Amino acid sequence: MLDLAIVGGNVVTPDKIAPADIGVSGGRIVAVVPPGKLEPSNRTIDAAGMLVLPGAVDPHTHLDAQMHGARSADDFYSGSVAAAAGGVTTIVDYAFQRNGGHLTEAIRNWREKARDRAIIDYGFHVAVLDPSDAALEEVAGVVDRGCPSFKVFMMRRFEARARDFLKLFAMAARCGGLVTIHAEDENIIGFCTQRLIDEGKTGAQYFPDSRPPISEAAAVSRALKMAEVTGAPLYFVHLSSRAPLDEIRRARDAGLTVLAETRPIYLYLTEELLRQPDGVRFVGHPPLRSAADRDAMWEGLADGTIDVVATDHCSWTLKDKRGADTFTRLIPGMANLETLVPMLYSEGVRSGRISIERMVDLVATNPAKIFGLYPRKGVIARGADADLVIFDPHQTVVVHQPEMHSGSDYDPFEGLEVRGWPRVTISRGEVIVEDRKPRAKAGRGRFVPREPFDPGWRHL
Numbered sequence: 001m002l003d004l005a006i007v008g009g010n011v012v013t014p015d016k017i018a019p020a021d022i023g024v025s026g027g028r029i030v031a032v033v034p035p036g037k038l039e040p041s042n043r044t045i046d047a048a049g050m051l052v053l054p055g056a057v058d059p060h061t062h063l064d065a066q067m068h069g070a071r072s073a074d075d076f077y078s079g080s081v082a083a084a085a086g087g088v089t090t091i092v093d094y095a096f097q098r099n100g101g102h103l104t105e106a107i108r109n110w111r112e113k114a115r116d117r118a119i120i121d122y123g124f125h126v127a128v129l130d131p132s133d134a135a136l137e138e139v140a141g142v143v144d145r146g147c148p149s150f151k152v153f154m155m156r157r158f159e160a161r162a163r164d165f166l167k168l169f170a171m172a173a174r175c176g177g178l179v180t181i182h183a184e185d186e187n188i189i190g191f192c193t194q195r196l197i198d199e200g201k202t203g204a205q206y207f208p209d210s211r212p213p214i215s216e217a218a219a220v221s222r223a224l225k226m227a228e229v230t231g232a233p234l235y236f237v238h239l240s241s242r243a244p245l246d247e248i249r250r251a252r253d254a255g256l257t258v259l260a261e262t263r264p265i266y267l268y269l270t271e272e273l274l275r276q277p278d279g280v281r282f283v284g285h286p287p288l289r290s291a292a293d294r295d296a297m298w299e300g301l302a303d304g305t306i307d308v309v310a311t312d313h314c315s316w317t318l319k320d321k322r323g324a325d326t327f328t329r330l331i332p333g334m335a336n337l338e339t340l341v342p343m344l345y346s347e348g349v350r351s352g353r354i355s356i357e358r359m360v361d362l363v364a365t366n367p368a369k370i371f372g373l374y375p376r377k378g379v380i381a382r383g384a385d386a387d388l389v390i391f392d393p394h395q396t397v398v399v400h401q402p403e404m405h406s407g408s409d410y411d412p413f414e415g416l417e418v419r420g421w422p423r424v425t426i427s428r429g430e431v432i433v434e435d436r437k438p439r440a441k442a443g444r445g446r447f448v449p450r451e452p453f454d455p456g457w458r459h460l
């Protein structure tokens with residue numbers, strides 16, 4: 001007897017989309033068979049007219065984060081409920097090293113934040129702020145503990161330590177670690193910021209001018225040279241403009257292992273919003289870009305340059321966002337976990353820009369493969385965790401903050417009509433959200449140790 005059967009749906013598996021029934025036992029998928037061929041089950045969900053997708057894997061979140069003395073609007077409970085309501089069943093969050101602190105301490109602290117709160121499974125990258133010799137010695141152990149990815153910020157305190165970061169790149173490469181890069185050039189940002197201040201232009205509307213696309217291009221180009229000299233594979237987070245994508249295409253042609261992520265806001269929103277009253281609600285790092293850059297992101301999704309769409313979910317209240325008196329003090333980030341999958345379906349698949357198979361690769365299969373979670377996560381196949389989304393391609397939802405599950409008090413996509421929304425989200429065989437209502441206990445989510453980076457991930 002199966003624990004759960006999902007019958008009558010159109011199932012997206014690696015090789016096709018076709019009608020199939022899915023059998024679940026012990027939290028895992030035990031059968032994917034033609035309709036009507038499953039053994040009896042304790043519970044059956046009728047998925048007629050629905051798409052059945054693997055639960056999405058968002059490898060870029062910041063839950064229970066702190067910045068400028070404020071605490072983010074989502075902890076691991078509300079953040080993971082928002083994720084689950086949007087069809088995300090695994091996140092990889094960024095654990096921050098304290099200045100002078102141990103990398104293992106960062107993981108311990110973040111596991112503590114998540115442990116009694118998360119309703120979905122989670123892992124951690126370690127953001128390395130101080131690449132000391134002691135930190136470098138910890139890299140191999142951190143990979144062994146199931147956290148084989150690291151973050152380097154090029155826009156703050158990078159320049160003075162660039163040589164130590166080169167050592168980190170080399171060490172990560174040796175140990176099966178993947179370095180993720182926030183690519184904005186510290187010096188260009190510093191120069192542009194000072195020039196604006198000198199001209200008395202300190203209002204929020206000048207924020208985009210302080211971090212122009214060329215700062216992203218310069219940082220990507222520099223990081224690619226650092227990858228070349230160290231042999232390190234690199235993963236660029238939240239790319240936002242055209243020039244860096246061209247750099248990445250050239251680097252791949254030259255044989256480097258380079259991966260690219262973008263973020264929903266760069267697919268749907270443009271910089272004019274930042275210059276409007278209350279534009280601070282859309283502030284992220286990097287800033288929103290031009291319509292031409294937005295179009296370049298879609299081209300990158302369609303032609304395979306971009307491997308992953310991830311949220312960088314980091315949510316704040318309007319009070320936090322409005323709290324700064326100059327553009328240099330604006331808090332970056334916003335809520336996005338609940339809208340990641342439905343909006344990519346609505347704006348990407350339904351509008352014919354990408355196929356449903358490509359969407360599943362971008363939000364589930366590729367991040368699972370890149371970050372060492374595959375084939376346990378990110379795919380509908382026998383033996384995988386039963387992390388599933390029963391997705392109604394016809395349900396229309398108008399994004400309205402009071403109905404969303406983030407702890408934030410605004411949604412960047414407020415008022416947008418989205419066609420296609422998750423009906424049921426299942427994690428390890430358990431229904432955790434049904435018709436937008438959470439059904440799971442805080443703390444049911446588990447830490448998932450991840451495998452080291454495999455440079456041949458595309459062929460897994």
Ligand SMILES: [Zn+2]
Nearest residue numbers: 060061062312
């Ligand atoms: Zn981030």
